[in-house]
Amino acid sequence: MDLEAMRCCLSFGFSDKKSKSAIGQYGNGFKTSSMRLGADVVVFSRCMKNRKLTQSVGLLSFTFLARAGLDRIVVPMIEYEFMSATSKWTSICSEQHFVNNLSLLLQWSPFSTEEELLKQFDSIGDHGTKIIIYNLWLNDEGKMELDFYSDPEDIRISCDAESGKSCSRMSVSDLHLANTLRYSLRAYLSILYLRIPENFCIWLCGQIVEYHNIANDLKYREFILYKPQNGGCEEGSVITSIGFLKEAPLVNIHGFNVYHKNRLILPFWHVVVGISVNRSRGVVGVLEANFIKPTHNKQDFEKTPLFHKLEHRLKEMTWEYWDHHCGLIGYHATKQLRAPSQDSPQSRKKHATAKRKNCDHQIEPEILKQKAGLSVNLPDPESIQNPPATTITSPLEDQEMVLLLKENERLHARCLEIEKKEEEFNAKVTLLRKELKEEQRKYARLLVQSAVLENSKREHTVIIV
Incomplete structure (x- = not known):
């Protein structure tokens, strides 16, 4: 930050977020978040702008304000500019102001x-x-709210006070990302952004935070287009990825991960509650809702009519998906998966008209794959048929049926072969990902060590000169 940006960052009631890609309008939450973590914060910033190199230091201290008995917020700052003529840093404010701050x-x-x-x-x-x-x-027990020691590569909420369980007693659901993100900063940061730019990474405790795409954790995935409307006007379109978690039905986890302009606002939002929760077990969705506004702390959305419409539609979406797909994970399916229609032409015409009027549409997997580059793992709707009615058949029909049965057996054997190869490929991918993760950790450690050695070399050079 340059000097002006530093002053704006430490001042209160200021915001210049006018970009369409900005998340909310209340800044980045520096003062709110830092004061939530600790009583005092000191900020160092250096900037090269218009061929001028500047640096500044600012202090935001609750301890200072409380002990000094001040009734207004005082933020001491010192500012420097590098003078190329003398190769030295020089204060750019008055001597008395500099000395006091x-x-x-x-x-x-x-x-x-x-x-x-x-x-x-x-x-x-x-x-x-x-x-x-x-x-x-x-906390109330006199211990730090943050735990820096349980995991050297993570910062956690102390003792995971909400669960009170040891790792050995935790279930599969307890160890799932949906629950660990409540107390693990590394887990939360891994899903903080829906898409990660190429030249961007987050470091935590000297280790790179690995990006995690929740949509890749889903099986029997479907993509549903939702077009929210307000006062008869369309507010945009949202493609929701919905499916069962890979661990389903072993995990009692459900909900939607709602992003706003690429940033996570609501993780695993429970749109289904109460006695109907069993009708959503394992169903998880991911969507980016840019048509609703987040609250100032970016932990929720403003409760507008559009928000309530979205909540209602996601609840319906959950129930619809469960009713049609719960049989795939061992439950009794109450509805069949899109079986071919046996209706008359008139009824099919009515059905098509009603479908066109519906504001939500199921996206064809191949079309979406070409559009968004997403992988699809869906059962073939055409392969699911209603049981045929018992009829009197001719010898020719019997022969055709025998041929169909043989073809069915051949295709079934082929499917088993493909499934076996898929399992082998998945095992190989898992192994390669594990090896890649280990190499990334080694690279991160070497990078940190290199930076430390470089700093030591600089310090050594300065001492010699």
């Missing part, structure tokens, strides 16, 4: 000298921002 920074931050304070820029490089939150909040 530096004194407050050294008194209320973890650093006792200006040299220690500016040394934090060594790991930033030519541009970047570093945020240090300290005096972290404690």
Whole structure:
């Protein structure tokens, strides 16, 4: 951030989010989130803009405001500009202003000298921002709310107080991503974005956070087009991926993961509650709803009529999917999977007219695959037939039936062969993913070690000079 951006970041009541791709209009939640984690935060930022290199340090301290008895928010900042003529950093504010703010920074931050304070820029490089939150909040038992020690590669909510279970006693559902994201920062970050740009990655505890696409965890997946309307006007279109979790029916997990402009807002949102919850077991969906507005903390949506319409439609979608597909995971199916119609031409015409009037449409898998590049794992609707009625057949028909049965047996054997090959390929993919994950971890460790060695080399060079 340049100096002006730094001032805006630390000030209250400011927002310049006018882009159509912006998530909400309330900024990035820096002040709200940092004050939720700890009492104090110090921010370091360096920026190269218009051939001018600047750096600044700002302090937002609840401890300072409380102990000083201030009735207004005071945010001390110091600002520097690099002078190429002297090859030194020089303060760009008045001497008295600089001395007063530096004194407050050294008194209320973890650093006792200006040299220690500016040394934090060594790991930033030519541009970047570093945020240090300290005096972290404690729970009612006097322990830190955040757990940095149970998993060296993760930051968790202490003791997973909600479940109170040890890992050995946890069920398959407890260990599923839908539950671990409630207390694991790494799990939450892995699904925070629906799509990840090529040159973007998140580091946590020195390790890269691996992106996880929830839609890839679904089996018997279908894609349903929903076109929300408000006052008779269409607000856009949403393609919802819906299916059973791979672990179904062993996991008691359901709900929709709703993204807004690529960012997760509601993870595993339970649209079905109460006594009907058994009619949604294992059913999970993923969608990006840009036509509704998130709340200021980006943890929910504003309860508008469009939101309630979406909630109602997702509930219906869950029940429809369960009724038609629950037989695929061992339950008694109450409805058949789109069997061929035996109706008269008149009834088929009426059915087609009603279908066109419906605002929701099921997307043909091949069309969607070409459009979005998504893999589809769906049963062939044409392969599911109603039991034939008992009729008197001629010898010719009997011969045709025998041929059909033989062809059916051949196709069945072919299907078994393909399924076996698919299992082998899946096992190979799992092994390769495991090896890739291990190599990525090795690469991340080497990258961190390289950065540490580079910083040490710089420090050593400075000392010699």
